[in-house]
Amino acid sequence: xxxxxxxxxxxxxxxxxxxxxxxxxxxxxxxxxxxxxxxxxxxxxxxxxxxxxxxxxxxxxxxxxxxxxxxxxxxxxxxxxxxxxxxxxxxxxxxxxxxxxxxxxxxxxxxxxxxxxxxxxxxxxxxxxxxxxxxxxxxxxxxxxxxxxxxxxxxxxxxxxxxxxxxxxxxxxxxxxxxxxxxxxxxxxxxxxxxxxxxxxxxxxxxxxxxxxxxxxxxxxxxxxxxxxxxxxxxxxxxxxxxxxxxxxxxxxxxxxxxxxxxxxxxxxxxxxxxxxxx
Numbered sequence: 145x146x147x148x149x150x151x152x153x154x155x156x157x158x159x160x161x162x163x164x165x166x167x168x169x170x171x172x173x174x175x176x177x178x179x180x181x182x183x184x185x186x187x188x189x190x191x192x193x194x195x196x197x198x199x200x201x202x203x204x205x206x207x208x209x210x211x212x213x214x215x216x217x218x219x220x221x222x223x224x225x226x227x228x229x230x231x232x233x234x235x236x237x238x239x240x241x242x243x244x245x246x247x248x249x250x251x252x253x254x255x256x257x258x259x260x261x262x263x264x265x266x267x268x269x270x271x272x273x274x275x276x277x278x279x280x281x282x283x284x285x286x287x288x289x290x291x292x293x294x295x296x297x298x299x300x301x302x303x304x305x306x307x308x309x310x311x312x313x314x315x316x317x318x319x320x321x322x323x324x325x326x327x328x329x330x331x332x333x334x335x336x337x338x339x340x341x342x343x344x345x346x347x348x349x350x351x352x353x354x355x356x357x358x359x360x361x362x363x364x365x366x367x368x369x370x371x372x373x374x375x376x377x378x379x380x381x382x383x384x385x386x387x388x389x390x391x392x393x394x395x396x397x398x399x400x401x402x403x404x405x406x407x408x409x410x411x412x413x414x415x416x417x418x419x420x421x422x423x
Contacts, residue, residue, distance in 0.1 A: 292413035318407035327411035329354030355389030
């Protein structure tokens with residue numbers, strides 16, 4: 145228990161056995177052993193409130209990150225149905241020594257029986273993810289339902305996700321970093337995309353884009369092979385040899401590819417379609 149000064153008091157008394165009992169005078173003479181412990185953390189309202197807020201934020205982020213990982217897993221399994229547990233039973237039949245034709249026949253029948261069940265379970269899980277991650281949609285069409293999510297540390301915009309570096313590298317190394325993240329250097333396609341990036345950077349520094357003039361003819365070309373629409377995105381500066389495009393504010397300008405700047409990676413957002421939730 146605690147005394148008035150916030151100290152913890154432990155009263156330790158010897159147990160009284162039935163075999164031998166001390167005299168009443170000895171019992172009265174014994175004083176309780178007082179052990180005190182003062183915590184350096186007080187239970188003040190300010191500390192408790194800050195602790196609860198921090199725990200709440202961490203908990204909410206953990207839930208979102210976990211659901212995002214589950215969504216990624218669902219997409220991978222949909223892309224490769226045989227990786228799903230529902231289809232793993234047919235792989236064991238090849239070890240029984242049965243004839244190849246019989247094994248193939250049983251595997252096909254097994255896949256047909258489990259296919260509908262697997263699809264229903266996946267649809268149910270996607271529906272639950274949509275309810276947890278997506279805002280309610282007013283659209284009555286299934287195509288308008290659901291939402292798109294991005295991995296942790298990526299900013300969503302439209303159908304894309306964007307990652308902003310905090311260090312500087314040359315253009316080629318920046319491109320390699322985006323590839324390692326299973327993404328590409330940013331490719332601008334619409335004006336509102338440039339506005340979004342400009343607001344995110346706030347004109348603090350130059351940032352590499354996926355634009356270079358190393359192609360034959362020194363034409364400005366994006367990393368996906370498409371040519372730059374200079375009517376929509378004019379470039380400040382000429383397209384010289386070893387020229388790459390950097391972004392700052394609301395314009396693109398030409399810089400030497402060997403310069404070291406920050407960069408932006410881009411990838412498609414992960415769709416969570418709730419169109420099957422009402423089936």
